[in-house]
Amino acid sequence: MDLIKRLWKVALSTLLFLCVSQSIAEDSAETAAISERELEASLRSEVVESRARNYSASRGQPPTTEIGLVEAVRQAVGWHPSISETIGALNERQENVRAARAGYFPELGVNLIAGKDTESSRDGNGHAIQLYASQLIYDFGKVSSDVDLATARARRSQAAVLKSIDTVARDTARAGIEVQRYQARLKTSEEQIKALSGIASLVQMRSDKGASSRSDVLQAQTRIEAARATKQRVLGQLNRQRSILQNLMGTHSRVALAMNVPGPVTTACREDSPDFSSVPELLVAQSSYAEALAQVKNAKAKSWPTLSLDASVNNYLDPNYVDANSLNDHESSVFLNLSMPIYQGGRLSANRQSSAYALNSAEAAVDAARLSVVRDFRASQEEADGLIRSLSILEARKRTISEARDLYSKQYFSLGTRTLLDLLNAEQELYQARVEIEDTLHDLHRLQIDCLYSAGEMRAAFQLEGQQIQGLEVMP
Known part of the structure:
Protein backbone atom coordinates (compact mmCIF):
# COMPACT_ATOMS: atom_id res chain seq x y z
CA MET A 1 0.00 0.00 0.00
CA ASP A 2 2.81 2.40 0.83
CA LEU A 3 4.44 1.45 -2.41
CA ILE A 4 1.34 2.41 -4.37
CA LYS A 5 1.13 5.79 -2.62
CA ARG A 6 4.77 6.48 -3.39
CA LEU A 7 4.23 5.58 -7.07
CA TRP A 8 1.22 7.96 -7.26
CA LYS A 9 3.28 10.76 -5.74
CA VAL A 10 6.08 10.17 -8.26
CA ALA A 11 3.59 10.11 -11.15
CA LEU A 12 1.85 13.31 -10.03
CA SER A 13 5.18 15.06 -9.53
CA THR A 14 6.32 14.04 -12.99
CA LEU A 15 3.04 15.17 -14.56
CA LEU A 16 3.19 18.50 -12.75
CA PHE A 17 6.80 19.02 -13.88
CA LEU A 18 5.89 18.31 -17.51
CA CYS A 19 2.96 20.75 -17.41
CA VAL A 20 5.08 23.49 -15.91
CA SER A 21 7.88 22.89 -18.43
CA GLN A 22 5.44 23.06 -21.36
CA SER A 23 3.97 26.31 -20.05
CA ILE A 24 7.41 27.82 -19.66
CA ALA A 25 8.37 26.70 -23.19
CA GLU A 26 5.19 28.22 -24.67
CA ASP A 27 5.83 31.47 -22.82
CA SER A 28 9.42 31.51 -24.07
CA ALA A 29 8.31 30.83 -27.63
CA GLU A 30 5.69 33.58 -27.44
CA THR A 31 8.25 35.95 -25.95
CA ALA A 32 10.70 35.09 -28.73
CA ALA A 33 8.01 35.65 -31.37
CA ILE A 34 7.08 38.98 -29.82
CA SER A 35 10.74 39.99 -29.65
CA GLU A 36 11.23 39.05 -33.30
CA ARG A 37 8.18 41.05 -34.35
CA GLU A 38 9.33 44.02 -32.29
CA LEU A 39 12.80 43.81 -33.84
CA GLU A 40 11.36 43.70 -37.35
CA ALA A 41 9.06 46.61 -36.59
CA SER A 42 11.98 48.51 -35.10
CA LEU A 43 14.08 47.92 -38.21
CA ARG A 44 11.26 49.06 -40.45
CA SER A 45 10.85 52.16 -38.31
CA GLU A 46 14.56 52.92 -38.57
CA VAL A 47 14.43 52.59 -42.37
CA VAL A 48 11.42 54.90 -42.57
CA GLU A 49 13.04 57.42 -40.24
CA SER A 50 16.28 57.24 -42.24
CA ARG A 51 14.42 57.92 -45.47
CA ALA A 52 12.54 60.75 -43.81
CA ARG A 53 15.81 62.25 -42.59
CA ASN A 54 17.28 61.96 -46.09
CA TYR A 55 14.18 63.55 -47.60
CA SER A 56 14.30 66.36 -45.08
CA ALA A 57 17.99 66.86 -45.75
CA SER A 58 17.32 67.22 -49.47
CA ARG A 59 14.10 69.24 -49.24
CA GLY A 60 13.53 70.92 -45.93
CA GLN A 61 17.00 71.60 -44.62
CA PRO A 62 18.78 74.79 -45.64
CA PRO A 63 21.84 74.49 -47.93
CA THR A 64 25.09 73.97 -46.10
CA THR A 65 27.31 75.71 -48.68
CA GLU A 66 27.08 79.22 -50.05
CA ILE A 67 28.47 80.41 -53.36
CA PHE A 105 47.96 72.78 -103.13
CA PRO A 106 48.55 70.14 -105.83
CA GLU A 107 45.94 67.47 -106.35
CA LEU A 108 47.13 63.88 -106.79
CA GLY A 109 44.99 60.90 -107.77
CA VAL A 110 44.85 57.52 -109.42
CA ASN A 111 42.37 56.11 -111.93
CA LEU A 112 41.68 52.56 -113.08
CA ILE A 113 40.56 52.63 -116.73
CA ALA A 114 38.74 49.77 -118.43
CA GLY A 115 36.92 49.84 -121.76
CA LYS A 116 36.92 49.19 -125.47
CA ASP A 117 38.65 51.31 -128.09
CA THR A 118 39.05 51.29 -131.90
CA GLU A 119 42.01 52.46 -133.92
CA SER A 120 42.64 52.07 -137.70
CA SER A 121 39.70 49.68 -138.15
CA ARG A 122 41.07 47.57 -135.31
CA ASP A 123 39.55 47.37 -131.89
CA GLY A 124 40.39 45.78 -128.60
CA ASN A 125 39.79 45.77 -124.88
CA GLY A 126 42.00 48.00 -122.78
CA HIS A 127 42.84 48.29 -119.07
CA ALA A 128 45.15 50.92 -117.65
CA ILE A 129 46.18 52.52 -114.40
CA GLN A 130 46.50 56.30 -114.53
CA LEU A 131 48.35 58.47 -112.04
CA TYR A 132 47.53 62.13 -112.43
CA ALA A 133 48.46 65.44 -110.79
CA SER A 134 47.03 68.93 -111.11
CA GLN A 135 48.32 72.26 -109.79
CA LEU A 136 46.27 75.43 -109.88
CA ILE A 137 48.14 78.32 -111.49
CA TYR A 138 45.55 81.10 -111.67
CA ASP A 139 41.79 81.11 -111.14
CA PHE A 140 40.84 84.81 -110.84
CA PRO A 305 38.59 80.90 -116.68
CA THR A 306 40.84 78.68 -114.60
CA LEU A 307 44.42 77.89 -115.60
CA SER A 308 46.10 74.78 -114.23
CA LEU A 309 49.09 72.56 -114.93
CA ASP A 310 48.08 68.90 -115.37
CA ALA A 311 50.24 65.80 -115.68
CA SER A 312 49.44 62.11 -115.98
CA VAL A 313 51.17 58.74 -116.33
CA ASN A 314 49.33 55.77 -117.86
CA ASN A 315 50.35 52.15 -117.40
CA TYR A 316 48.56 49.84 -119.87
CA LEU A 317 47.84 46.40 -118.51
CA ASP A 318 46.91 44.58 -121.77
CA PRO A 319 49.88 43.65 -124.03
CA ASN A 320 47.64 43.42 -127.12
CA TYR A 321 45.82 46.65 -126.51
CA VAL A 322 44.89 48.10 -129.96
CA ASP A 323 48.26 48.67 -131.70
CA ALA A 324 50.64 47.07 -129.23
CA ASN A 325 53.62 47.48 -131.54
CA SER A 326 53.28 51.25 -131.74
CA LEU A 327 52.26 51.93 -128.14
CA ASN A 328 54.50 51.86 -125.11
CA ASP A 329 53.21 50.24 -121.95
CA HIS A 330 53.92 53.51 -120.12
CA GLU A 331 52.65 56.81 -121.43
CA SER A 332 53.07 60.21 -119.74
CA SER A 333 51.86 63.71 -120.51
CA VAL A 334 52.23 67.25 -119.16
CA PHE A 335 50.01 70.07 -120.38
CA LEU A 336 48.41 73.38 -119.49
CA ASN A 337 44.67 73.29 -119.00
CA LEU A 338 42.50 76.39 -119.50
CA SER A 339 38.84 75.89 -118.67
CA MET A 340 36.03 78.43 -118.75
CA PRO A 341 32.24 78.13 -118.44
CA ILE A 342 30.38 79.43 -121.50
CA TYR A 343 26.74 78.63 -120.84
CA GLN A 344 25.09 77.03 -117.80
Missing part, protein backbone atom coordinates in the same frame (compact mmCIF):
# COMPACT_ATOMS: atom_id res chain seq x y z
CA GLY A 68 28.80 83.79 -55.02
CA LEU A 69 27.12 84.99 -58.18
CA VAL A 70 30.40 84.88 -60.14
CA GLU A 71 30.98 81.26 -59.18
CA ALA A 72 27.42 80.33 -60.18
CA VAL A 73 27.85 81.92 -63.61
CA ARG A 74 31.21 80.24 -64.21
CA GLN A 75 29.79 76.86 -63.24
CA ALA A 76 26.86 77.34 -65.64
CA VAL A 77 28.97 78.25 -68.68
CA GLY A 78 31.34 75.40 -67.89
CA TRP A 79 28.82 72.71 -68.78
CA HIS A 80 25.76 74.15 -70.55
CA PRO A 81 24.87 72.16 -73.71
CA SER A 82 23.90 75.22 -75.76
CA ILE A 83 27.52 76.38 -75.53
CA SER A 84 28.74 72.89 -76.44
CA GLU A 85 26.53 73.02 -79.53
CA THR A 86 28.01 76.28 -80.78
CA ILE A 87 31.56 75.10 -80.05
CA GLY A 88 30.91 71.99 -82.13
CA ALA A 89 29.69 74.17 -85.01
CA LEU A 90 32.82 76.33 -84.66
CA ASN A 91 35.10 73.28 -84.92
CA GLU A 92 33.25 72.25 -88.08
CA ARG A 93 33.69 75.70 -89.64
CA GLN A 94 37.39 75.75 -88.83
CA GLU A 95 37.86 72.44 -90.63
CA ASN A 96 36.00 73.92 -93.60
CA VAL A 97 38.63 76.68 -93.72
CA ARG A 98 41.33 74.02 -93.96
CA ALA A 99 39.38 72.32 -96.74
CA ALA A 100 39.10 75.60 -98.68
CA ARG A 101 42.84 76.34 -98.35
CA ALA A 102 43.60 72.92 -99.80
CA GLY A 103 42.68 74.38 -103.20
CA TYR A 104 46.09 76.10 -103.31
CA GLY A 141 40.12 84.49 -107.12
CA LYS A 142 37.99 81.34 -106.95
CA VAL A 143 40.01 79.61 -104.23
CA SER A 144 40.74 82.83 -102.33
CA SER A 145 37.04 83.70 -102.25
CA ASP A 146 36.28 80.16 -101.03
CA VAL A 147 38.80 80.69 -98.23
CA ASP A 148 37.30 84.09 -97.40
CA LEU A 149 33.83 82.56 -97.35
CA ALA A 150 34.87 79.72 -95.05
CA THR A 151 36.77 82.14 -92.80
CA ALA A 152 33.76 84.46 -92.52
CA ARG A 153 31.55 81.52 -91.57
CA ALA A 154 34.09 80.44 -88.95
CA ARG A 155 34.13 83.95 -87.50
CA ARG A 156 30.35 83.95 -87.41
CA SER A 157 30.53 80.69 -85.47
CA GLN A 158 33.02 82.31 -83.08
CA ALA A 159 30.58 85.16 -82.51
CA ALA A 160 27.80 82.61 -81.98
CA VAL A 161 29.91 80.93 -79.27
CA LEU A 162 30.40 84.28 -77.53
CA LYS A 163 26.69 85.00 -77.82
CA SER A 164 25.77 81.64 -76.28
CA ILE A 165 28.25 82.23 -73.43
CA ASP A 166 26.81 85.70 -72.78
CA THR A 167 23.24 84.37 -72.95
CA VAL A 168 23.89 81.57 -70.46
CA ALA A 169 25.78 83.98 -68.19
CA ARG A 170 22.93 86.51 -68.35
CA ASP A 171 20.23 83.90 -67.65
CA THR A 172 22.24 82.48 -64.74
CA ALA A 173 22.89 85.93 -63.29
CA ARG A 174 19.19 86.79 -63.57
CA ALA A 175 18.24 83.54 -61.83
CA GLY A 176 20.81 84.30 -59.13
CA ILE A 177 19.33 87.76 -58.61
CA GLU A 178 15.89 86.17 -58.15
CA VAL A 179 17.30 83.74 -55.58
CA GLN A 180 18.82 86.68 -53.72
CA ARG A 181 15.48 88.52 -53.92
CA TYR A 182 13.55 85.73 -52.21
CA GLN A 183 16.34 85.02 -49.73
CA ALA A 184 16.07 88.65 -48.64
CA ARG A 185 12.28 88.48 -48.56
CA LEU A 186 12.40 85.29 -46.49
CA LYS A 187 14.61 87.05 -43.96
CA THR A 188 12.20 89.99 -43.87
CA SER A 189 9.27 87.62 -43.32
CA GLU A 190 11.06 85.99 -40.41
CA GLU A 191 11.76 89.41 -38.91
CA GLN A 192 8.09 90.31 -39.26
CA ILE A 193 7.03 87.10 -37.49
CA LYS A 194 9.50 87.85 -34.71
CA ALA A 195 8.21 91.40 -34.33
CA LEU A 196 4.56 90.29 -34.31
CA SER A 197 5.36 87.54 -31.81
CA GLY A 198 6.92 90.14 -29.52
CA ILE A 199 3.79 92.28 -29.76
CA ALA A 200 1.57 89.24 -29.15
CA SER A 201 3.48 88.25 -26.01
CA LEU A 202 3.12 91.76 -24.59
CA VAL A 203 -0.57 91.78 -25.46
CA GLN A 204 -0.98 88.43 -23.71
CA MET A 205 0.70 89.82 -20.60
CA ARG A 206 -1.65 92.83 -20.66
CA SER A 207 -4.59 90.49 -21.13
CA ASP A 208 -3.52 88.37 -18.17
CA LYS A 209 -3.44 91.54 -16.06
CA GLY A 210 -6.79 92.68 -17.40
CA ALA A 211 -5.36 95.65 -19.33
CA SER A 212 -6.26 94.23 -22.77
CA SER A 213 -9.26 92.36 -24.08
CA ARG A 214 -9.33 88.83 -25.43
CA SER A 215 -9.99 90.23 -28.92
CA ASP A 216 -6.59 91.95 -28.89
CA VAL A 217 -4.89 88.62 -28.22
CA LEU A 218 -6.82 86.93 -31.05
CA GLN A 219 -6.12 89.81 -33.41
CA ALA A 220 -2.38 89.62 -32.76
CA GLN A 221 -2.42 85.84 -33.20
CA THR A 222 -4.27 86.24 -36.51
CA ARG A 223 -1.57 88.57 -37.81
CA ILE A 224 1.13 86.07 -36.79
CA GLU A 225 -0.62 83.26 -38.67
CA ALA A 226 -0.97 85.47 -41.74
CA ALA A 227 2.74 86.29 -41.56
CA ARG A 228 3.60 82.60 -41.28
CA ALA A 229 1.48 81.84 -44.35
CA THR A 230 3.29 84.62 -46.22
CA LYS A 231 6.60 83.10 -45.20
CA GLN A 232 5.58 79.73 -46.65
CA ARG A 233 4.64 81.37 -49.96
CA VAL A 234 7.98 83.15 -50.04
CA LEU A 235 9.76 79.88 -49.26
CA GLY A 236 7.94 78.21 -52.16
CA GLN A 237 9.03 81.00 -54.53
CA LEU A 238 12.58 80.73 -53.22
CA ASN A 239 12.67 76.98 -53.87
CA ARG A 240 11.30 77.56 -57.37
CA GLN A 241 14.00 80.12 -58.20
CA ARG A 242 16.64 77.84 -56.71
CA SER A 243 15.52 75.01 -58.96
CA ILE A 244 15.86 77.29 -62.00
CA LEU A 245 19.36 78.28 -60.92
CA GLN A 246 20.33 74.66 -60.21
CA ASN A 247 19.12 73.67 -63.68
CA LEU A 248 21.29 76.34 -65.29
CA MET A 249 24.27 75.31 -63.18
CA GLY A 250 23.76 71.61 -63.90
CA THR A 251 23.69 70.58 -60.25
CA HIS A 252 21.22 68.68 -58.06
CA SER A 253 22.55 70.14 -54.79
CA ARG A 254 20.62 72.91 -53.15
CA VAL A 255 22.11 76.33 -53.81
CA ALA A 256 22.40 79.33 -51.48
CA LEU A 257 23.79 82.54 -52.90
CA ALA A 258 25.77 85.18 -51.08
CA MET A 259 23.81 88.42 -51.01
CA ASN A 260 26.50 90.55 -52.64
CA VAL A 261 26.84 91.27 -56.37
CA PRO A 262 30.09 91.84 -58.33
CA GLY A 263 31.35 95.39 -58.51
CA PRO A 264 31.07 95.66 -62.33
CA VAL A 265 27.35 94.88 -62.04
CA THR A 266 26.63 97.87 -59.81
CA THR A 267 28.35 100.27 -62.24
CA ALA A 268 27.12 98.67 -65.47
CA CYS A 269 24.54 101.31 -66.42
CA ARG A 270 26.67 104.37 -65.65
CA GLU A 271 28.65 104.55 -68.90
CA ASP A 272 27.44 107.24 -71.28
CA SER A 273 29.09 105.91 -74.45
CA PRO A 274 30.09 102.25 -74.06
CA ASP A 275 32.04 100.43 -76.75
CA PHE A 276 29.63 98.08 -78.50
CA SER A 277 32.28 96.50 -80.72
CA SER A 278 32.45 93.33 -78.60
CA VAL A 279 28.69 92.72 -78.47
CA PRO A 280 28.16 89.18 -79.85
CA GLU A 281 24.94 90.13 -81.64
CA LEU A 282 26.80 92.82 -83.58
CA LEU A 283 29.74 90.48 -84.23
CA VAL A 284 27.38 87.88 -85.71
CA ALA A 285 25.89 90.50 -88.05
CA GLN A 286 29.33 91.75 -89.12
CA SER A 287 30.51 88.20 -89.81
CA SER A 288 27.39 87.60 -91.91
CA TYR A 289 28.27 90.72 -93.91
CA ALA A 290 31.81 89.43 -94.50
CA GLU A 291 30.32 86.11 -95.59
CA ALA A 292 27.99 87.83 -98.07
CA LEU A 293 30.90 89.87 -99.45
CA ALA A 294 32.92 86.69 -100.00
CA GLN A 295 29.95 85.15 -101.81
CA VAL A 296 29.83 88.14 -104.17
CA LYS A 297 33.54 87.73 -104.99
CA ASN A 298 33.12 83.99 -105.44
CA ALA A 299 30.16 84.40 -107.80
CA LYS A 300 32.13 86.86 -109.96
CA ALA A 301 35.25 84.66 -110.00
CA LYS A 302 33.32 81.65 -111.30
CA SER A 303 32.58 83.53 -114.52
CA TRP A 304 36.29 83.66 -115.39
CA GLY A 345 21.47 78.00 -118.20
CA GLY A 346 21.88 81.37 -116.50
CA ARG A 347 23.08 79.88 -113.21
CA LEU A 348 26.19 82.08 -112.95
CA SER A 349 24.33 85.35 -113.52
CA ALA A 350 21.63 84.29 -111.05
CA ASN A 351 24.31 83.52 -108.45
CA ARG A 352 25.86 86.95 -108.95
CA GLN A 353 22.51 88.66 -108.56
CA SER A 354 21.50 86.66 -105.47
CA SER A 355 24.85 87.32 -103.78
CA ALA A 356 24.41 91.05 -104.40
CA TYR A 357 20.99 90.95 -102.74
CA ALA A 358 22.45 88.96 -99.83
CA LEU A 359 25.15 91.62 -99.40
CA ASN A 360 22.54 94.40 -99.20
CA SER A 361 20.56 92.38 -96.67
CA ALA A 362 23.64 91.69 -94.54
CA GLU A 363 24.57 95.38 -94.54
CA ALA A 364 21.10 96.28 -93.31
CA ALA A 365 21.35 93.53 -90.66
CA VAL A 366 24.52 95.14 -89.28
CA ASP A 367 22.74 98.49 -88.94
CA ALA A 368 19.72 96.80 -87.34
CA ALA A 369 21.91 94.93 -84.84
CA ARG A 370 23.72 98.14 -83.88
CA LEU A 371 20.41 99.96 -83.37
CA SER A 372 19.08 97.05 -81.31
CA VAL A 373 21.99 96.87 -78.87
CA VAL A 374 22.09 100.65 -78.42
CA ARG A 375 18.32 100.78 -77.87
CA ASP A 376 18.37 97.96 -75.33
CA PHE A 377 21.26 99.53 -73.43
CA ARG A 378 19.67 102.99 -73.33
CA ALA A 379 16.31 101.59 -72.23
CA SER A 380 17.88 99.61 -69.37
CA GLN A 381 20.03 102.60 -68.43
CA GLU A 382 17.08 105.00 -68.20
CA GLU A 383 14.98 102.57 -66.17
CA ALA A 384 17.91 101.88 -63.84
CA ASP A 385 18.37 105.61 -63.25
CA GLY A 386 14.72 105.86 -62.22
CA LEU A 387 15.05 102.97 -59.76
CA ILE A 388 18.18 104.50 -58.23
CA ARG A 389 16.30 107.75 -57.59
CA SER A 390 13.33 105.88 -56.12
CA LEU A 391 15.52 103.90 -53.70
CA SER A 392 16.43 107.00 -51.68
CA ILE A 393 12.74 107.95 -51.46
CA LEU A 394 11.77 104.43 -50.35
CA GLU A 395 14.49 104.41 -47.70
CA ALA A 396 13.20 107.71 -46.29
CA ARG A 397 9.66 106.30 -46.30
CA LYS A 398 10.79 103.21 -44.41
CA ARG A 399 12.49 105.33 -41.75
CA THR A 400 9.31 107.37 -41.29
CA ILE A 401 7.16 104.25 -40.97
CA SER A 402 9.64 102.74 -38.50
CA GLU A 403 9.48 105.86 -36.33
CA ALA A 404 5.69 105.81 -36.49
CA ARG A 405 5.65 102.15 -35.50
CA ASP A 406 7.83 102.83 -32.47
CA LEU A 407 5.62 105.76 -31.50
CA TYR A 408 2.44 103.69 -31.85
CA SER A 409 3.99 100.95 -29.72
CA LYS A 410 4.77 103.42 -26.95
CA GLN A 411 1.33 105.00 -27.16
CA TYR A 412 -0.40 101.60 -27.00
CA PHE A 413 1.59 99.90 -24.26
CA SER A 414 2.43 102.93 -22.10
CA LEU A 415 -0.18 105.61 -22.69
CA GLY A 416 -3.12 103.65 -24.05
CA THR A 417 -3.88 106.35 -26.64
CA ARG A 418 -3.47 104.00 -29.61
CA THR A 419 -5.31 100.81 -30.46
CA LEU A 420 -3.65 97.50 -31.18
CA LEU A 421 -4.96 97.71 -34.73
CA ASP A 422 -2.94 100.90 -35.30
CA LEU A 423 0.20 99.16 -34.09
CA LEU A 424 -0.38 96.02 -36.17
CA ASN A 425 -1.12 98.07 -39.27
CA ALA A 426 2.10 100.04 -38.75
CA GLU A 427 4.04 96.79 -38.45
CA GLN A 428 2.46 95.48 -41.67
CA GLU A 429 3.19 98.74 -43.47
CA LEU A 430 6.81 98.55 -42.36
CA TYR A 431 7.03 95.02 -43.77
CA GLN A 432 5.60 96.19 -47.09
CA ALA A 433 8.10 99.06 -47.21
CA ARG A 434 10.99 96.64 -46.68
CA VAL A 435 9.69 94.33 -49.39
CA GLU A 436 9.31 97.25 -51.80
CA ILE A 437 12.90 98.33 -51.18
CA GLU A 438 14.16 94.78 -51.71
CA ASP A 439 12.18 94.39 -54.94
CA THR A 440 13.41 97.73 -56.24
CA LEU A 441 17.01 96.86 -55.42
CA HIS A 442 16.86 93.48 -57.14
CA ASP A 443 14.99 94.95 -60.12
CA LEU A 444 17.89 97.38 -60.37
CA HIS A 445 20.39 94.51 -60.34
CA ARG A 446 18.47 92.78 -63.16
CA LEU A 447 18.62 95.95 -65.23
CA GLN A 448 22.34 96.24 -64.54
CA ILE A 449 22.77 92.67 -65.81
CA ASP A 450 20.87 93.72 -68.95
CA CYS A 451 23.21 96.70 -69.36
CA LEU A 452 26.22 94.39 -69.18
CA TYR A 453 24.68 92.07 -71.76
CA SER A 454 23.75 94.90 -74.15
CA ALA A 455 27.27 96.38 -73.91
CA GLY A 456 29.01 93.01 -74.39
CA GLU A 457 30.62 93.18 -70.93
CA MET A 458 29.23 89.96 -69.41
CA ARG A 459 32.48 88.01 -69.87
CA ALA A 460 34.61 90.74 -68.31
CA ALA A 461 32.23 91.34 -65.39
CA PHE A 462 32.07 87.66 -64.43
CA GLN A 463 35.77 86.94 -64.99
CA LEU A 464 35.30 84.65 -68.00
CA GLU A 465 37.91 86.26 -70.27
CA GLY A 466 41.15 84.34 -70.53
CA GLN A 467 39.46 81.24 -69.08
CA GLN A 468 38.97 77.79 -70.59
CA ILE A 469 35.26 77.22 -71.19
CA GLN A 470 34.49 73.68 -72.33
CA GLY A 471 37.93 73.37 -73.90
CA LEU A 472 37.81 76.77 -75.62
CA GLU A 473 39.81 79.74 -74.39
CA VAL A 474 37.77 82.94 -74.31
CA MET A 475 39.92 85.87 -75.33
CA PRO A 476 39.12 89.53 -74.50
